[in-house]
Amino acid sequence: MTPCGEILAAEIRAHGSIPFSRFMEVALYHPLCGYYVAPRDPFGKDGDFYTASQVQPVFGRLIACALRQCRAAMAEPAGFTVVEWGAGRGEMAAGLSEFTYFGVDFARGGAPLQFEGVVFSNELFDALPVDVARIRGGVACGMNVGLEDDRFVWRESGPLAPEWREYAASLLPHYREEAEIWLELPVRLGRTLSAMCAPLTRGSVIAIDYGYTARELVRFPRGTLMSYRRHAAIEDVLLEPGLQDITAHVPFTYLEEAARAEGLQTGPLETLAQFLLRAGEADQFASALAADTEPESLRLRLQLKSLLFGMGETFRVVTLRKEGLL
Numbered sequence: 447m448t449p450c451g452e453i454l455a456a457e458i459r460a461h462g463s464i465p466f467s468r469f470m471e472v473a474l475y476h477p478l479c480g481y482y483v484a485p486r487d488p489f490g491k492d493g494d495f496y497t498a499s500q501v502q503p504v505f506g507r508l509i510a511c512a513l514r515q516c517r518a519a520m521a522e523p524a525g526f527t528v529v530e531w532g533a534g535r536g537e538m539a540a541g542l543s544e545f546t547y548f549g550v551d552f553a554r555g556g557a558p559l560q561f562e563g564v565v566f567s568n569e570l571f572d573a574l575p576v577d578v579a580r581i582r583g584g585v586a587c588g589m590n591v592g593l594e595d596d597r598f599v600w601r602e603s604g605p606l607a608p609e610w611r612e613y614a615a616s617l618l619p620h621y622r623e624e625a626e627i628w629l630e631l632p633v634r635l636g637r638t639l640s641a642m643c644a645p646l647t648r649g650s651v652i653a654i655d656y657g658y659t660a661r662e663l664v665r666f667p668r669g670t671l672m673s674y675r676r677h678a679a680i681e682d683v684l685l686e687p688g689l690q691d692i693t694a695h696v697p698f699t700y701l702e703e704a705a706r707a708e709g710l711q712t713g714p715l716e717t718l719a720q721f722l723l724r725a726g727e728a729d730q731f732a733s734a735l736a737a738d739t740e741p742e743s744l745r746l747r748l749q750l751k752s753l754l755f756g757m758g759e760t761f762r763v764v765t766l767r768k769e770g771l772l
């Protein structure tokens with residue numbers, strides 16, 4: 447068993463089955479052996495997956511263009527600050543060096559106590575621990591993680607808490623008639639969003655991620671949990687905790703509702719391609735594609751192509767606005 451597996455198994459033996467959010471939290475973020483904490487780098491060619499943040503410098507330059515547009519819309523405040531949540535290995539820092547920039551990650555880095563500007567995230571929300579519900583005959587029950595012959599297995603855990611029972615019931619009309627539905631419950635999303643926007647006195651939250659609106663749930667009757675290892679998707683998210691990434695698509699409709707509850711205004715949900723095209727068109731992509739040599743120019747054009755056509759339709763951008771106290 448993996449070190450995270452040993453920790454989880456001991457918990458289950460002592461107290462019984464555990465919520466999936468606890469399993470995911472230990473598997474990804476345990477301070478000694480969690481996937482994102484262990485010395486092995488999960489990102490890039492020798493890791494398990496690529497993110498847009500690794501498509502540098504073009505992604506950083508285009509995000510910088512978008513941030514300049516935000517700063518202009520705010521009438522160029524002198525203290526304009528960019529705080530990136532879930533900064534990972536800090537790939538955005540170089541591209542955003544013209545701004546006062548803070549990278550915050552799980553238990554690393556910190557945001558200023560108050561600032562105006564932009565809170566930015568790329569693939570943060572899909573990495574937050576979720577709980578899991580299974581719905582049969584219109585009745586939802588929680589799905590915990592138990593242990594059987596030293597293997598982690600799903601275990602029914604009883605009725606959902608009222609908040610999540612309501613959440614599941616509100617989404618049920620969006621599915622076709624299915625004998626069984628699996629649904630992730632975004633139990634950490636609200637508090638993470640709160641923490642991200644609490645210090646922001648005025649400005650925007652720009653979150654890039656993959657996910658679904660409530661109306662798109664019809665495509666995911668088995669839920670969206672997925673693991674990644676060595677650039678391959680693995681359906682069994684309970685395998686070898688700590689050694690493979692675990693993600694859940696982001697429920698954008700719920701994210702927008704949580705944002706409105708925080709007093710934020712929600713903008714249209716764009717594809718990453720739409721967002722990057724808008725960011726780049728101000729100078730016809732001149733700053734994003736500026737290069738000293740022809741091979742470098744070709745490399746940057748390929749990067750732009752992979753951002754627009756490879757990731758551009760899969761990922762979406764949520765823009766939230768906080769106008770501040772009047």
Ligand SMILES: C[S@@+](CC[C@H](N)C(=O)[O-])C[C@H]1O[C@@H](n2cnc3c(N)ncnc32)[C@H](O)[C@@H]1O
Pocket residue numbers: 482489497498499500531532533534535537550551552553567568569570573574638
């Ligand atoms: C999929 S990675 C994305 C990293 C980077 N943004 C990129 O695009 O390459 C998700 C990151 O979010 C971080 N993270 C997860 N929960 C967090 C939280 N509550 N606060 C800050 N960072 C968090 C993880 O540690 C991890 O580095």
